[in-house]
Amino acid sequence: MKNEKIKFRDRVKDISAGLGDSLKESSLWGSIFRPGSPFRKGYSDSPRNRSYVVMNNVLYHLHPVKVKRHAVRLSYTLCLGGLSFFTFIVLTITGIWLMFYFRPTEMAYVDIQSLQTSIAFGSLVRNMHRWAAHIMVIVVFLHMSRVFYHGAYKAPREFNWVIGVILLLLTLLLSFTGYLLPWDQLAIWAVTVGGNMASYTPVIGAQVKFALFAGLEATEATLLRFYVLHVLFLPFIIVIFMAIHFWRVRKDGGISGPL
Amino acid sequence: MVDIPEHLLIKTAEARAKALGISVEQALAEMKGEVEPTTISKEPEVIDVKPIEVKEAPAPAAEVKEAPAPAAEVKEAPAPAPAAGVKTDVPAEVDFAPETRVTQRLLTVVKAKPIQKPTSEPVDKVNTWPHLMLPEFISLMAMTAFLIFISAILQAPLLEEANPNITPNPAKAPWYFLGLQELLSYWDPQIAGVMIPLIIGVAAFMAIPYIDRNKDNKPSKRKYAIMLWTFFLAGAGTLSLIGILFRGPGWNWTYPWIDGVWFDDLLDWVHFE
Structure with a gap:
């Protein structure tokens, strides 16, 4: 009995392997995966193919084909830059999902409530979006500290540090504009306090607050303004700066070090 | 082999003349096989040719002057004989590097240093795939797992609806x-x-x-x-x-x-x- 079971399992294995082979041999499969892809038929682990894996993929070729040996040690970067980028991607995906159920009007609060109570996975996705936002602020700041402690802002990477500071500011602004969107007491008063700080700007304080709030205080006009900033304007800007940031990392000779 | 441009011939002759310390005309004549070639007094540096062959060199070359046929014998190749018979007016020299003659010489000494100066030390590098992308992938997965875990157990705050009249x-x-x-x-x-x-x-x-x-x-x-x-x-x-x-x-x-x-x-x- 036991022997027969093993035989059956082997047969299933053979059949699935055969199916996999014929699928990989098809011209459709070959057209999807470019030469050097590990998913292609006949992939073998060779230095040439290792280069192709990175070069022939639109996502992976953000990386160079080779990196410094010390750079792959987890204890050097703690993957903080990569995780900043990854939390941004998570926030983009969950954020787009949330946009389906959210109206930046007087209905905003009701929408959040129904999101939490009557929409499948609504609560989970909203929680993920909120915690990922907090994590992103923390991770970006830790990344900045890591870069400082390694002296990685020194020549030729000075300007990339400047771009990094801009990215930190944009991250804070993204988080701040998103803070208002649930339209509850926590949101409106946190943003009011933040806006009041901006109003202490000497000379043009009132104008700064007026521009930020689209009025004298946080109203539904402010909600719409923050919504557009949060889902379109600031992501648009931050993606441009991220592209420059990553590009400069490559152009300035990869990551710094070793110490 | 016969149709070598005149200016190249002269250039070669000049180089040969300089190397052997003879006049250009003589070198040219030697190359055309009209005169007995000057033997090289010094041993050439690097050449892996037996000295006996060097000494034998003048003799066949001298024969070439009279009749091309013996030259063919030296090479043990019968083909040139009829060719030489057809074009008798063409001097049957042109064999600039017969196996028995040493033509290499030292022109200049190039110091053993690279043309391009390396500005930085070579860096120890590893392939991005899999050495960087695998740890990255694992940390992304860990972050995703962590995020889903805390999102499952921690509820994001949602207080009462915004009310500008009630200041907390x-x-x-x-x-x-x-x-x-x-x-x-x-x-x-x-x-x-x-x-x-x-x-x-x-x-x-x-x-x-x-x-x-x-x-x-x-x-x-x-x-x-x-x-x-x-x-x-x-x-x-x-x-x-x-x-x-x-x-x-x-x-x-x-x-x-x-x-x-x-x-x-x-x-x-x-x-x-």
Whole structure:
């Protein structure tokens, strides 16, 4: 009995392997995966193919084909830059999902409530979006500290540090504009306090607050303004700066070090 | 082989003349086989030719002058004989490098150094795939797992609907601004100003690489910079913690273990459903 079971399992294995082979041999499969892809038929682990894996993929070729040996040690970067980028991607995906159920009007609060109570996975996705936002602020700041402690802002990477500071500011602004969107007491008063700080700007304080709030205080006009900033304007800007940031990392000779 | 351009022949002859210390005309004549070639007195440096052959060299070459046929014998190749018979008027020289004649010589000495100067030491590198992308993938997965886990157990706060007429006490900014809010409570914000110090602070942040001209990145060589940053971290962390945990109604000092936490982001934490 036991022997027969093993035989059956082997047969299933053979059949699935055969199916996999014929699928990989098809011209459709070959057209999807470019030469050097590990998913292609006949992939073998060779230095040439290792280069192709990175070069022939639109996502992976953000990386160079080779990196410094010390750079792959987890204890050097703690993957903080990569995780900043990854939390941004998570926030983009969950954020787009949330946009389906959210109206930046007087209905905003009701929408959040129904999101939490009557929409499948609504609560989970909203929680993920909120915690990922907090994590992103923390991770970006830790990344900045890591870069400082390694002296990685020194020549030729000075300007990339400047771009990094801009990215930190944009991250804070993204988080701040998103803070208002649930339209509850926590949101409106946190943003009011933040806006009041901006109003202490000497000379043009009132104008700064007026521009930020689209009025004298946080109203539904402010909600719409923050919504557009949060889902379109600031992501648009931050993606441009991220592209420059990553590009400069490559152009300035990869990551710094070793110490 | 016969149709060698005249200027190249002359150039070769000049080089040969210079090397052997003879006149150009003589070298040219030698090359055409009209005169007996000058033997090289010095042993050439690198050449792997037996000296006996060098000595034998003049003899067949001299025969070539009279009749091309013996030259063919030397090479043990019968083919040239009929060719020579057809074109008798063409001098049957042109064999610039017969096997028995040493034609190599030292022209110049090139020092053993690279043409391109390497500006930096070669770097020890590894393939991105799999050595970098695998750890990256694992950390992404770990982050995703962590995020889903805390999102499953911690409920994001949602208070009552926004009401501009009811001001909560205390009203707190988002947590990353609470250090700043705490700092502002020490001075009258109208006097201290906010945005000017903030703008100056941000500008100073951006200017760090242009201020710190120390090229060393070893921690032991930049203690001052590390000390400053650590002070900044400690100060910002302390102010933020005070603002988050130790400030209650009226922005008065409270202890979270006595009066509770006045921070709505934390209020509903550990909320199992």
